[in-house]
Amino acid sequence: MQRRSQSKGRTWTRGVAELYSALVLVAATLALSYLVFSQVKFPATAQPVYVASMTQRFGSPSVLRLLVNSSSSSSAAEFRVDDSSSVSGVLALVSGGYTASSSLCGAGITTFFSVYTGAGLLSVSVDGTASIDGIPGASETVAQGWHELMISNSSRCEVTLPGGASLGYPSSLVSTIPFTQPTPQSFAFLVPFTTSGHTITIALTGGVETYGF
Secondary structure (H helix, E strand, O other), X not given: OHHHHHHHHHHHHHHHHHHHHHXXXXXXXXXXXXXXXXXXXXXXOOOOEEEEEEEEEOOOOEEEEEEEEEOOOOOEEEEEEOOEEXXXXXXXXXXXXXXXXXXXXXXXXXXXXXXXXXXXXXXXEEOOEEEEOOEEOOEEEEOOEEEEEEEEOOOOEEEXXXXXXXXXXXXXXXXXXXXXXXXXXXXXXXXXXXXXXXXXXXXXXXXEEEEEO
């Protein structure tokens, strides 16, 4: 009888120890999950416009990519970097700061804007460097829609649309807001930079979002 009681006691103790170990493991897992997910920005569902993701590509210049989502179908109204607004002209990076230009390109500056095209080969002729939708190079096969061009240190530039037509500025097919629109509720913005400490303000018809970098 005594041996049986001792056996039951050991079994009960071992069961409690196993249960305690399991609870400690669950608690540790939950704590780790909190540490991981607390670093991710989850915007409130009531927020009409918000930055969904941010990526950076370092180079000369470096490029910031912001993906901005809207809670409803929207269109882009204004893009501002620091005190320079797309309302005033083509945005350009110059000497670490930003300005608005009256030209699609210029020596010593990096301009960024978007053009509307049909599907096909979009190309830009420059004596500097260029990228289309963040892809370095002077030509790219694109789908119909808005596409962002970035032109660096070029004293001349000519944009050729699919089909061979040359695009001038100003034009209804050129937007000084630098964006692509993957879906009716999402926008991608590419911004060149060489220094930090800047503020971006994005105005969509669905709302406004501000982002510092």
